[in-house]
Amino acid sequence: MKGCLKTLHQAPLSAKAGLLLILLYSLVALFAPWLAPYGETSVVGDGYAPWGPEFWLGTDNLGRDVLSRLIYGARNTISVAFIITLLAFTLGGLTGLIAAIKGGWLDQSLSRLVDILMAIPQLIFALLILSVVGTSTLSLILVIALLDATRVFRLSRAVAMNVVVQDFVEAARLRGEGLGWLIWREVLPNTLPPLVAEFGLRFCFVFLFISALSFLGLGIQPPTADWGSMVRENAVMLSFGDFTPLLPALAVALLTIGVNFVVDWVLHRTSGLKG
Template sequence: MNPEQVENTVGLAPATTRAGVKQRLWRGLCKAPWSARFGLLVIVLYVLAAVFAPLLTPYGENQIVGVEFDAWGREFLLGTDNLGRDMLTRLLYGGRNTIGIVVLATCLAFLVGGVAGLLAATRGGWVDQLLSRLVDVLMAIPQLIFALLLLTLFGTAIPVLIVIIALLDSTRVFRLTRAVATNIAVLDFVEAARLRGESRSWIMFREILPNILPPLVAEFGLRFCFTFLFISALSFLGLGIQPPTADWGSMVRDNATLITYGDITPLLPALAIAVLTIGVNFVVDWFLHMTSGLRDEH
């Protein structure tokens, strides 16, 4: 019996071809609910705004163009901030900086945590115990306090920030990857691959990984949201993305004084964070529903 027959015997679909995946995604997108379409629209708009930020505003990211806290008007659509910089410009560049850092940190977290989780599931024994206990120790420390300590020790440069956030998030990725990979690693088609003499890397990335992708992709969306909120919180506290680089968390802090006078300008970066988080969660919910095999009843 070949591995494909074994997979069908145990009720686990073989790895889908790229063409099949594209067709399924397209059919799913056509049948997607309004919430998923709204989420995809939000993500596309944010990505376009981040990529084309220099073309969407006539001002520079750190250019002082007026007086402090100027009101909304024709010249400055969203007014100016505490230093006289255009708020709309800062908002666009803030999204570009924050989203870019969050994507890099989330991808690095999945690279580290995913590989470690697959290794623990396939090796077992002392490797599994060592990695699991190390992750338990790291998860026992409150994430915000641990991040503040590490950033205080190693500085707040952007590469340092990305590495620290990624390592802290990789613990969650490790736990999920190990849990779902352990269930797959004991199935017959994986044992058949071992008996064929396949290498451990082949088993990890060609046999197990394709069958655990749906929960990992969904977790990627959730981790993206949590990392986005986490970096914004660090910036609000002054240990995230450092000025003069635009960042939505620090923009809320720098312009918080306006709230006292009934001006909603400081809430705009917070609203941008909330809308993107909601949009990503809508897409994650749709993806989980689509990959679960459930169908809506009409």
């Protein structure tokens, strides 16, 4: 515990700001029902009501409170992005490590399959699949997780290839250790820093990708609050000089910046650089 506090104390200001933003967003997402003044889908006033004491950030096109929708949007968008990133790393990370350790035909087969999937533009591929299988939250999670797992596979395999040729891995093979031991005790601990940093970056990419899909109408579906769809639903307000539709975009940008600050700090620490 003292070591963690000392590490945080020595962190640069940008990393501390990033950690504070992540903590703030996490608390808002966790306690959304208690922080939001109104329900997520409750129609509480006239459409496009201005900012005021009753509705701090006004209302949207249907008369729902924008502040409440922003708060619930944090829970929905962040939780879906985190689940997708976790699934992508579980699938892509493990298959990448297995391919590097096993080599041979298994490595070649998985690598060529990933090459085929990565050759198709991600947004076009996602739009195509979601238009066929539907736009439920489950299908959204599975489709994006599968597409992102290909990127994680390439990274984990590339990093692991530099580890599996080391003497301590060869010694473990000669002792007769199984695949599980080689993954969890030999290779993964020595590939963890870049994978942790990539987890943060991949979360940002997924977060932005979900918002883009929601803006196009194929992401998290109404009436569920989502920052991308909130921009689309209220974009007409910009024509009248009301910048309320930009608030969800600002929320996305702030979290992305905060995560990137922390990722930069993690990469700096694990690289062995000082200062």
